[in-house]
Amino acid sequence: MGAIIEVENLVKKFNGLTAVDSISFSVEEGEIFSLLGPNGAGKTTTINILTTLLKPDGGKAYINGVDVVKDPNQIRHMIGVTFQELVLDSNLTVWETLDFHGRLYNIPKTERHKRIKELLSVIGLEDKAKKLTKTLSGGMKRKLEIVRGLMNNPRVLFLDEPSLGLDPQSRITIWDEIRKINRSGVTIFMTTHYMDEADRLSNRIAIMNRGKIVAIDNSENLKSQLGKDLILLKVAPEIKAKTVEILNTSGLLKEIKETSTGLILSSIGKGSAAIPKLIKKLDEQAITVESIELKRPTLDDVFLFYTGREIKEGNDWMRNLTIMRRTGRLIR
Amino acid sequence: MSNITTIFWREAVKIFRSKSQLFSSIIQPILWLALYGISLNSFLTGMPVFTGFSYFSSLVPGVIALTVLFTSLFGGIGILFDKIFGLIKEIAVAPIARTDIIIGKALGSQLRSIIQVVLVLIGGFILGASFTYPYTPVLAYIGLLGLIFLMGLGFTFFSSMIAIKLTSFEGLNAIMSLLTMPLFFTSGALVPIPAMPEPLQFIAYVNPVTYTVEGMKALLLPYTPGFSMLTPDLMIPLSFIVLVGFTIVTLIGAVYLINRTVLI
Ligand SMILES: Nc1ncnc2c1ncn2[C@@H]1O[C@H](COP(=O)(O)OP(=O)(O)OP(=O)(O)O)[C@@H](O)[C@H]1O
Numbered sequence: 248m249g250a251i252i253e254v255e256n257l258v259k260k261f262n263g264l265t266a267v268d269s270i271s272f273s274v275e276e277g278e279i280f281s282l283l284g285p286n287g288a289g290k291t292t293t294i295n296i297l298t299t300l301l302k303p304d305g306g307k308a309y310i311n312g313v314d315v316v317k318d319p320n321q322i323r324h325m326i327g328v329t330f331q332e333l334v335l336d337s338n339l340t341v342w343e344t345l346d347f348h349g350r351l352y353n354i355p356k357t358e359r360h361k362r363i364k365e366l367l368s369v370i371g372l373e374d375k376a377k378k379l380t381k382t383l384s385g386g387m388k389r390k391l392e393i394v395r396g397l398m399n400n401p402r403v404l405f406l407d408e409p410s411l412g413l414d415p416q417s418r419i420t421i422w423d424e425i426r427k428i429n430r431s432g433v434t435i436f437m438t439t440h441y442m443d444e445a446d447r448l449s450n451r452i453a454i455m456n457r458g459k460i461v462a463i464d465n466s467e468n469l470k471s472q473l474g475k476d477l478i479l480l481k482v483a484p485e486i487k488a489k490t491v492e493i494l495n496t497s498g499l500l501k502e503i504k505e506t507s508t509g510l511i512l513s514s515i516g517k518g519s520a521a522i523p524k525l526i527k528k529l530d531e532q533a534i535t536v537e538s539i540e541l542k543r544p545t546l547d548d549v550f551l552f553y554t555g556r557e558i559k560e561g562n563d564w565m566r567n568l569t570i571m572r573r574t575g576r577l578i579r
Numbered sequence: 580m581s582n583i584t585t586i587f588w589r590e591a592v593k594i595f596r597s598k599s600q601l602f603s604s605i606i607q608p609i610l611w612l613a614l615y616g617i618s619l620n621s622f623l624t625g626m627p628v629f630t631g632f633s634y635f636s637s638l639v640p641g642v643i644a645l646t647v648l649f650t651s652l653f654g655g656i657g658i659l660f661d662k663i664f665g666l667i668k669e670i671a672v673a674p675i676a677r678t679d680i681i682i683g684k685a686l687g688s689q690l691r692s693i694i695q696v697v698l699v700l701i702g703g704f705i706l707g708a709s710f711t712y713p714y715t716p717v718l719a720y721i722g723l724l725g726l727i728f729l730m731g732l733g734f735t736f737f738s739s740m741i742a743i744k745l746t747s748f749e750g751l752n753a754i755m756s757l758l759t760m761p762l763f764f765t766s767g768a769l770v771p772i773p774a775m776p777e778p779l780q781f782i783a784y785v786n787p788v789t790y791t792v793e794g795m796k797a798l799l800l801p802y803t804p805g806f807s808m809l810t811p812d813l814m815i816p817l818s819f820i821v822l823v824g825f826t827i828v829t830l831i832g833a834v835y836l837i838n839r840t841v842l843i
C-alpha cells in the first residue's frame with residue numbers, strides 16, 4: 248500500500264518560536280502511526296496543520312495526494328479528528344453529539360441514524376444515548392469523541408493524545424477501540440507522550456523533540472539501533488566532558504550520548520564484557536563512576552538517546568490543567 | 580443552506596434544553612415594565628404627547644428592543660464560548676464554510692429573541708398594555724417580528740465580530756455594558772426622540788435600535804407630533820431600510836473577520 252500522508256519540510260512558527268521545524272515523514276495507508284514527544288514538542292501543531300486548522304509557514308503536506316493548504320475542504324471530507332482537550336458540548340446528549348457531527352458532513356438522516364447506532368454499539372454506550380454528555384465518565388467521553396471522528400467514514404483518523412488523563416483500565420479499552428478501528432481499514436495518526444502506548448499500539452513511531460523528528464521507525468528497529476545492550480553511566484556533572492573524551496578513545500563503543508542525568512553508551516560488542524574494561528579505563532584516569540547499569544533498550548531509552556531528555560520532564564502543571572479539563576474537574 | 584440549518588439546529592436544541600435561561604432572560608424586561616413602567620405611568624399619562632395611549636403602552640416597544648438587544652449582543656458571544664471550550668474545532672475540521680457558522684448561530688439567537696419577545700408581549704398585556712394599531716393588528720405583529728429579527732441579526736453579527744477577535748472573557752462585561760446602556764437610552768425607548776436634547780437626538784439618529792423602537796411604535800401606536808419621530812408611512816419603510824443596511828454591513832464585517840482569523 249502507498250503513503251496516505253506525506254509531509255515535506257513542514258514549518259510552523261509562533262512569533263519567533265519554531266514549533267514545527269522542517270519535518271518530513273510519510274504514513275502508509277492502513278498503519279497506526281505515532282508521533283511521540285514531550286510537552287511542547289510540536290505534536291499538536293503538526294496535527295493542527297494536517298487537519299487544516301492551521302496554515303503552515305513552509306513546506307507541504309498531502310493527505311491521499313491532496314494538498315492540505317490548497318484544498319482544505321476535500322481534506323476535511325477524508326479525515327476524522329479527536330483533539331487533545333475535551334471537545335464535547337455538555338448541553339447535548341450522546342445521540343445529539345453524534346447526530347450533530349453527522350449533519351456537519353451532510354450525511355442523510357437514515358444513514359446517519361444507522362451509523363450512530365453502529366458506533367454506539369462499538370463503544371457500548373447504547374444505553375446512554377439519551378444522556379447528556381456531561382453525565383459521562385472521562386473514559387466514556389473519550390470513547391465518544393473517538394467514534395465521533397468516525398461518523399463520516401474517514402480515511403485517516405487523527406487522535407491527539409487519546410488516553411491522556413485516563414486510568415489504566417480505561418486506557419486499555421481505548422487501545423482496544425483504536426485497534427478495532429484500525430482493523431476496519433482506517434489509518435490512524437496519533438500522538439502520545441506515553442512510551443507504552445506508542446510501543447504497543449503503533450506500527451511505526453516518529454520521535455519528535457523541539458519541533459524536529461529525530462528518529463522514525465518501528466519500535467523494534469528503534470530499539471535495536473541502540474545496539475543489543477545499553478550502558479547507563481553516571482558521573483559528577485563537572486567531569487562529564489572529560490569522561491566522554493576518555494570513553495571516545497576506548498574503541499568499545501558505537502555511540503555516546505549525553506543526557507540531563509548522565510551518559511548513554513551503546514557498545515559494539517556485548518555490554519557485559521565492555522563494562523569492566525570501561526571502568527578500568529576510567530579508573531586509570533581517576534574518574535569516579537557514581538553508578539553504571541546494563542540494560543536492554545526500551546523505548547524510554549530510545550527517547551532519552553535521541554532527545555537527551557526524559558519524556559516526563561517539562562512543564563507538568565500545563566498538562567495537569569489539560570487533564571483536569573478533560574476529566575471535568577476544572578471548568579466543567 | 581443545509582450547513583446553516585445544522586448550526587442552527589444545535590442552537591435550537593440548546594435553547595429548548597435550558598428553559599430556565601430562556602425565562603430568566605425575560606425577568607429583566609418584565610421588571611422594567613412592572614416597576615419603571617407602572618410607576619411612571621400615572622405620572623406621565625395624560626401629558627399632551629401621550630394622547631390616546633398610556634405611557635406604559637409606549638414603553639412596551641422599548642422594552643422589547645432591550646430584550647432583543649441583550650440577547651443579540653450575547654448571541655454572537657456563543658462563538659467565543661465555542662473557541663474557549665474548543666467546540667469550534669469540531670466545526671472547523673468539518674467541510675463547512677465559516678460564513679455558515681456565523682449565520683447559523685445568528686439565526687439561533689433570533690429564535691431565542693422571538694420566544695422572549697412573545698413572552699414579554701404577553702407580560703405587557705397582562706400588566707395593562709393596549710395598542711391602537713394604525714394599520715391592522717396582523718400587519719403590526721408581522722412588521723414587529725420583521726423589525727426585531729433584522730435588528731437582532733445585525734447585533735448578533737456585530738457581537739460575533741467581537742467574539743471572533745476576543746480570546747478570553749476578560750473585558751467582555753465592560754464591552755457589553757458600554758454597548759447596551761448607551762444604545763438603549765438613546766433609542767427613544769424611554770423618552771420620545773423629539774423630547775430629547777439635541778445632541779442625544781443626533782446619537783439617536785445613528786443608533787440602529789432607534790429604528791426598531793420607532794418602527795414598532797409606528798406599527799402599534801397612533802402618530803403623535805412630539806412623540807413620534809416621523810409619520811408611520813415614512814417611519815416604517817425607513818426603519819426597514821436602515822435595519823436591512825445595518826444587518827448587511829455587520830454580516831459583511833463578521834464574515835470578513837472570521838475568514839481572516841485563526842479560530843483555535
Ligand atoms: N497558538 C499558539 N501560539 C503561540 N505558541 C504556540 C501556539 N500553539 C503552540 N505553541 C507553542 O508551540 C510549541 C509546540 O506546541 P504543541 O502544542 O504543538 O506541542 P505538543 O507536542 O502538542 O505538546 P503537549 O504534549 O504539551 O500537547 C510549544 O512551545 C507551544 O508553546
Ligand SMILES: [Mg+2]
Pocket residue numbers: 290291292331407
Ligand atoms: Mg499537544
